[in-house]
Amino acid sequence: MHPIEWTDALRLGYQPMDQVHHELVDLLALAQTAPDEALPQAWSAVLEHTVQHFGREDDWMRQTRFTPADGHMLQHRMVLNLIREGLAMARSKQLHPVREMADELAAWLLKHIQQHDAALALHLQREPSDMAPLRASRAGRPVGAAHPR
Ligand SMILES: [Fe+2]
Numbered sequence: 437m438h439p440i441e442w443t444d445a446l447r448l449g450y451q452p453m454d455q456v457h458h459e460l461v462d463l464l465a466l467a468q469t470a471p472d473e474a475l476p477q478a479w480s481a482v483l484e485h486t487v488q489h490f491g492r493e494d495d496w497m498r499q500t501r502f503t504p505a506d507g508h509m510l511q512h513r514m515v516l517n518l519i520r521e522g523l524a525m526a527r528s529k530q531l532h533p534v535r536e537m538a539d540e541l542a543a544w545l546l547k548h549i550q551q552h553d554a555a556l557a558l559h560l561q562r563e564p565s566d567m568a569p570l571r572a573s574r575a576g577r578p579v580g581a582a583h584p585r
Pocket residue numbers: 457489493549553
């Protein structure tokens with residue numbers, strides 16, 4: 437598979453999500469093209485990003501009581517577990533399955549953004565106005581920043 441690339445088709449019109457998705461696409465492309473010696477580090481960066489990325493979306497779903505959230509959160513959990521397994525494999529020099537996983541993750545991500553994340557982005561943009569300060573306070577914050585409670 438060609439390395440994943442950011443395109444306008446992935447843009448959901450909700451800036452905090454678009455920014456995070458663009459970051460993941462770039463990190464994943466780096467992992468897909470990393471030479472053997474750099475793959476464990478590249479995969480570790482994908483994992484680190486994804487923990488924050490999925491955690492942030494899960495928080496948004498909980499805080500806005502997004503009803504189809506369970507399936508979306510379940511996907512996050514399952515994929516995160518796979519990425520963690522991938523890191524263990526990368527560190528024990530089993531690089532071939534990690535390369536396969538990178539391609540599968542890229543294919544999954546394209547679908548996930550356009551289905552699950554698109555529905556969440558639409559929901560967040562339709563939040564009642566009393567959620568607007570919450571939304572504004574998060575815009576532009578780096579993915580690793582702490583979530584307000
Ligand atoms: Fe996402």
